[in-house]
Amino acid sequence: MALVIEKFSFGVGDRFAHQGKAQLAAIMKAAEQGVEIVPVWNKSNREHQTIGSEVASCRAAADAAVRELGWEKSHYVDADHINLEIVDPFLDSSNFYTIDVADAIGQPSDAAEVEAFVDSVSDLVGSLSIEGISEPLEMTRETIAATANQYLKAVQLAGEIYRYIVSKNGEGTFVTEVSMDETDSPQTPPELLVILAAVAQQGIPIQTIAPKFTGRFNKGVDYVGDVNQFEKEFEDDLAVIAYAVKQYGLPGNLKLSVHSGSDKFSIYGPIRRALEKTGAGLHIKTAGTTWLEELIGLAEFGGEGLELAKEVYTQAFENSEALCAPYATVIDIDPACLPQPSDVAGWTSSQYVNALRHNPQHPEFNSSFRQLLHVGYKIAAKMGDRYLDMLDTCEEAISRNVTENLYERHLKPLFLGEGES
DSSP: OOOOOOSEEEEEEOTTSOOHHHHHHHHHHHHHTTOOOEEEEEEEHHHHHHHTOOTHHHHHHHHHHHHHHTOOSOOEEEEEEEOTTTOGGGTTTOSEEEEEOGGGTTOOOOHHHHHHHHHHTGGGSEEEOOTTOSSOEEEOHHHHHHHHHHHHHHHHHHHHHHHHHHHHHOTTSSEEEEEOOSSSSOOOHHHHHHHHHHHHHTTOOOSEEEOOOSSBOOTTSOOBSOHHHHHHHHHHHHHHHHHHHHHHOOOTTOEEEETTOTTOHHHHHHHHHHHHHHOOOEEEEOTTHHHHHHHHHHHHHOHHHHHHHHHHHHHHHHTHHHHHGGGGGGOOOOGGGSOOHHHHTTOOHHHHHHHHSOOTTSTTOOHHHHHHHHTTHHHHHHHTHHHHHHHHHTHHHHHHHHHHHHIIIIIIIIIIOOSOO
């Protein structure tokens, strides 16, 4: 029997594999309110390399949390942003694969292949009316060919990666997501439709797709862009997916995936309304916000916990250029807004927490401070056991913040319509 992911899934990153129970507790609180969401623990190869962790540690931490809290529903472990070069270490421990083909976007395909593809989707040519989209999609052979030139090579690569995983683990044993979000230009609904047609031709039983949406999805802070435009685009994409499922025989549970979806408070309401209107599913990833809640918990604990949190910031400040470089496209830090480490050294617990906790209405909140620390987990990784031991010492404060953050700021506004900003 093929592995079929549930309607709502929530990707939770856990940099140091210590917060699985606290994360799952938030999922379980939502279940108590009648909303079934399944957890997907995700950790990329880059994160494993940065921290020095083994790939299998993510599965071990997830399974331990599920076992200790008695969670009897599904849970998943995501081989996050994999490609052919790095997938092998994930094969034994993952049942969800985020196939990242963004680097292949824009690589032109053979002209004959493009021509053959356009012929195969000639039903799209013309004025295409799709239920749920107010205006017909106007598509010509030329626009379809242009989209194919941009994306066909990437979809073919996704097919190659998918078939490789099948050759190792067997068909129907994992959930497949195709990710195209880490690129410069958002995909329009007509482009998404062409991409899905190509995915179907590759025989990929895709269950989630992560397009790039309009606007900026910076790490750990709110969405930057036109919320009304995002809402229309999101709803149009849902309509395109529903059409492609029927037209091309894609899996009936295919759903949108929102990457870097953590703390995108201003679009949670539009997403929830679209889901309610259409009955569609959703996969959303919160990535590294749990690491920030660890720092908040350390600071709240006070004493040695607060001092360690201050030390992390000092070292992040001193190494900011190197820390920010890999994330340059998904952070917007104003150096002038970063407090001097000498000032932070004199902060109280509440000052540190207020600057870091994502409450944009708080006068002490500092978006640049938060983003620098978001990418600064390498500093804590270098501290090794000293950092991990402090997580254990401050466990109560940290776990309380992790659970509250996920439930109050993410799950409630997304799925229960409560707590929207």
